[in-house]
Amino acid sequence: MMSAIKLKMSSGAHAGANITVNRIMVQVMLAIAPATALGLLCFGWPALNLFVITVLSAVLFEACCLRLAGRAAKPVLLDGSAILTGWLVAMTLPPWAPWWIGVVGSGIAIILGKQVYGGLGQNLFNPAMLARVALLISFPIEMTTWANVTPLFSAHAPNLAESWAITFSGIAGFGPIDATTGATTLGFVKTEFSQNRVLPGILSDYSGVLDFIGWTRGSLGETSALLLGLGGVWLIRKGVIQWHIPVALLATVTVLSGLCHWSDSQHYLSPFVHLNSGALICVAFFIATDYVTSPNTPAGQLIFGAGCGLLIFVIRTWGAYPEGTGFAVLLMNSATPLIDHYIKPRIYGRNRSGKPIEIDPGKQGRKS
Amino acid sequence: MLSLLSPWIDAAFGPGRIRGGVHAEEHKSATAALPIATDFPLPKRLYVPVQQHVGKPAEPVIKVGEHVLKGQLLAHSQGLVSAPVHAPSSGTIIDVNEYPAPHPSALPIRTIVLETDGKDEWQQHTLIADPFALSPEDISLRVGTAGIVGLGGATFPTAVKLNMGRENRIHTLLINGAECEPYLTCDDRLMRERAENIIDGVRIMLHGMETSRAIVAIEDNKPEAFAAMQAAALPYPQLTVQQIPTRYPMGWDRQLIRYITGMEVPVGSRSSEIGVTIHNIGTAYAVHKALRHGQPLVSRIVTVSGGAVVKPMNIEVPLGTLISDLFNFCHVRPDITARIVMGGPMMGDALPHINLPVVKATSGILALTQDELKSADEQPCIRCARCVSVCPAGLLPLDMANNIRNNQLDAAVDLGLKDCISCGSCSYICPSNIPLVHYFKYASGEVMARQQAQHKSEQTKRLMNDRNARMERIARQQQEEEAARLAAKAERERQKAEQEALV
Numbered sequence: 070m071m072s073a074i075k076l077k078m079s080s081g082a083h084a085g086a087n088i089t090v091n092r093i094m095v096q097v098m099l100a101i102a103p104a105t106a107l108g109l110l111c112f113g114w115p116a117l118n119l120f121v122i123t124v125l126s127a128v129l130f131e132a133c134c135l136r137l138a139g140r141a142a143k144p145v146l147l148d149g150s151a152i153l154t155g156w157l158v159a160m161t162l163p164p165w166a167p168w169w170i171g172v173v174g175s176g177i178a179i180i181l182g183k184q185v186y187g188g189l190g191q192n193l194f195n196p197a198m199l200a201r202v203a204l205l206i207s208f209p210i211e212m213t214t215w216a217n218v219t220p221l222f223s224a225h226a227p228n229l230a231e232s233w234a235i236t237f238s239g240i241a242g243f244g245p246i247d248a249t250t251g252a253t254t255l256g257f258v259k260t261e262f263s264q265n266r267v268l269p270g271i272l273s274d275y276s277g278v279l280d281f282i283g284w285t286r287g288s289l290g291e292t293s294a295l296l297l298g299l300g301g302v303w304l305i306r307k308g309v310i311q312w313h314i315p316v317a318l319l320a321t322v323t324v325l326s327g328l329c330h331w332s333d334s335q336h337y338l339s340p341f342v343h344l345n346s347g348a349l350i351c352v353a354f355f356i357a358t359d360y361v362t363s364p365n366t367p368a369g370q371l372i373f374g375a376g377c378g379l380l381i382f383v384i385r386t387w388g389a390y391p392e393g394t395g396f397a398v399l400l401m402n403s404a405t406p407l408i409d410h411y412i413k414p415r416i417y418g419r420n421r422s423g424k425p426i427e428i429d430p431g432k433q434g435r436k437s
Numbered sequence: 438m439l440s441l442l443s444p445w446i447d448a449a450f451g452p453g454r455i456r457g458g459v460h461a462e463e464h465k466s467a468t469a470a471l472p473i474a475t476d477f478p479l480p481k482r483l484y485v486p487v488q489q490h491v492g493k494p495a496e497p498v499i500k501v502g503e504h505v506l507k508g509q510l511l512a513h514s515q516g517l518v519s520a521p522v523h524a525p526s527s528g529t530i531i532d533v534n535e536y537p538a539p540h541p542s543a544l545p546i547r548t549i550v551l552e553t554d555g556k557d558e559w560q561q562h563t564l565i566a567d568p569f570a571l572s573p574e575d576i577s578l579r580v581g582t583a584g585i586v587g588l589g590g591a592t593f594p595t596a597v598k599l600n601m602g603r604e605n606r607i608h609t610l611l612i613n614g615a616e617c618e619p620y621l622t623c624d625d626r627l628m629r630e631r632a633e634n635i636i637d638g639v640r641i642m643l644h645g646m647e648t649s650r651a652i653v654a655i656e657d658n659k660p661e662a663f664a665a666m667q668a669a670a671l672p673y674p675q676l677t678v679q680q681i682p683t684r685y686p687m688g689w690d691r692q693l694i695r696y697i698t699g700m701e702v703p704v705g706s707r708s709s710e711i712g713v714t715i716h717n718i719g720t721a722y723a724v725h726k727a728l729r730h731g732q733p734l735v736s737r738i739v740t741v742s743g744g745a746v747v748k749p750m751n752i753e754v755p756l757g758t759l760i761s762d763l764f765n766f767c768h769v770r771p772d773i774t775a776r777i778v779m780g781g782p783m784m785g786d787a788l789p790h791i792n793l794p795v796v797k798a799t800s801g802i803l804a805l806t807q808d809e810l811k812s813a814d815e816q817p818c819i820r821c822a823r824c825v826s827v828c829p830a831g832l833l834p835l836d837m838a839n840n841i842r843n844n845q846l847d848a849a850v851d852l853g854l855k856d857c858i859s860c861g862s863c864s865y866i867c868p869s870n871i872p873l874v875h876y877f878k879y880a881s882g883e884v885m886a887r888q889q890a891q892h893k894s895e896q897t898k899r900l901m902n903d904r905n906a907r908m909e910r911i912a913r914q915q916q917e918e919e920a921a922r923l924a925a926k927a928e929r930e931r932q933k934a935e936q937e938a939l940v
Contacts, residue, residue, distance in 0.1 A: 076789060077776045077810070078541060080875040082861030083803075084461060084619060084782040085811025088868040090819055148816065190817045311826075365822040365833060414831040416853045417456070417691060418704035425703040428711055 127155025301354025618781025
């Protein structure tokens, strides 16, 4: 009677862990949700507009690419990777940026960053960072216009109608740019340094606590080091990401900035200011840890993380841009195949060069 | 720089280190709490394959129609690595022919069919008063003639291993009670119920290998088995019972050796070369039965479990029992059975049907429902590297699979394809449901086939070259002979002419 039933044949393992691609994507979204929510609260309706536009256009671009490639769109869209990419792009944009910044960003991320390589798992560069860097170089004004914190429903916050104007006609329509926008902490420090002012005077108005919580100017979802850090630690605890990249990255930035600050506290920011920047925490936990574009082995991940940290510090400190995370990650992405080529796990019973390990004469079993 | 760090790395990761592995959902509670069932009705017919071990198939020594007693020799061991097969019950031999093997292919294998007479009558066996008075060589011999093979699933003839133990200087006999595969509890129950017999078997093995120390390793999810074994081992200072962490594949012999001793077995070597031998606890029990009671290996304990089994349990069954008989006894629901697996769900083999016999390797038979199976919905690899971190052998499954998919088998071999132990950890953990082990098994088979084809063509080429050389040599010889003949003829004619001239 049993033979009448169609039995399925396959090699082991017959059982499986309760992990799916979709579940991983959802967990990452949950981890970045609090920081995003804070961003939406701080920057109000225009930020929400931009967020929705960016995510929707990412999904749309993904669907179009799949259609062009002749693949079924629905199962791929359901894996959640396009939504997550769009979400991450939105998080890195100035919260009051015009609608087309979001659309172009998603287009770059999905089409150039992911689908031209063959889709999920094939890309060399992190799509969200590729989009951010391309936008920053192409549209420097829009990408560095940072709205003041104007909490949702507060007196100065734009209402729904005004928010549509900001998103679709630009910030200028809402009020004088000087009154509604300003510099981020790192941007401000960079400008002041260029005018030969020194620390700690530059940061006399700086509130470490507000910066840490995220009540400050910055990208839509990248202001809160606190919430991003909590989300990241939760992801590590859940086993979604490994600790190696974030720890190596943050430790490198801390050590380098600490050394420089200790040797010359007038010209180098303290590690606390660096770590308080939400962008650094966001990159450490959610961007640099991207499976596809980071190395496969723990040792490789440590090197990758340290490399990102080094480049971030170098660009922030001596480069033209106040925030170097995007460039740093892309540069290290390009080094990932090289790292994976040289850093491989040692196979059981073999030494690092692949030869069978030698038997310790003192322990060998053969009777002489 | 890495080589500078390596002593430091080795110091940090000596004994007690577990590399890779997964914590799979155990599913053991359904059968672990129940005693081993001994009321299994004797099947009408038993199908005993002549090969249930690694090595050469045994050669039948009985004729069709012959009446045999339980424990009587049915097929004789052949060659150095082989094992005999005995009658699992008394009855009449009704056929010696090819029947499907308990293997995914179900290809035919030579099988002795025994119609049982219901008496289950043992043949006369000589009881041994004191196995420790026997010589170690005699122990091996008796273990060999009892048909004992590694009952953890490897089915390597135990006597051969005992002999290798004597040939080498073995400092540690490891007894594997890890039972790391989910669902399976046959070793757990055996340790709980017959710990003293197992310990006795271990002591006999120590004597047979002339070794002084044995360590029994049991995963810490079996506290009852651990307590029972510890109590049984208490009087013997040469025996230690050690708890090990529950982490699949802890029962992989080489993982266990590294965890317990801190030493790795070099690739291409046997564990005895580093002074360690490893046996399963079921094997130790079989040694006890053979040496104390003179009983050859004719039955084993099988876990019947899975979501489609209404009454899951461990049963002691005669070898050759059909899986269909087991399923009737345990009430397996065919309507919800999606896959039948012999062994555990990680490394076991899917079977195409249930008219297949229980053999010495059968630690469990699982009837799994669709919900218990890994989804077959394969998605693209997201390079999450979970497969890398769970691989106990230190391989890069994702890169290997990628190479195999692109038919670059040599690249996969370079990455260590041949060091894959098919433990299934990578397939288990993969969030994209990529059947990695399937790829590796396919590629290994393909590589072997290519090597054989290459070997064959080289052989043909060599024969051809030899033939050409031979033909040339013959032609040259003929030419030389011809030349010699002509020279001789000319010489004769010259001499003749000279003589004629003289005349």
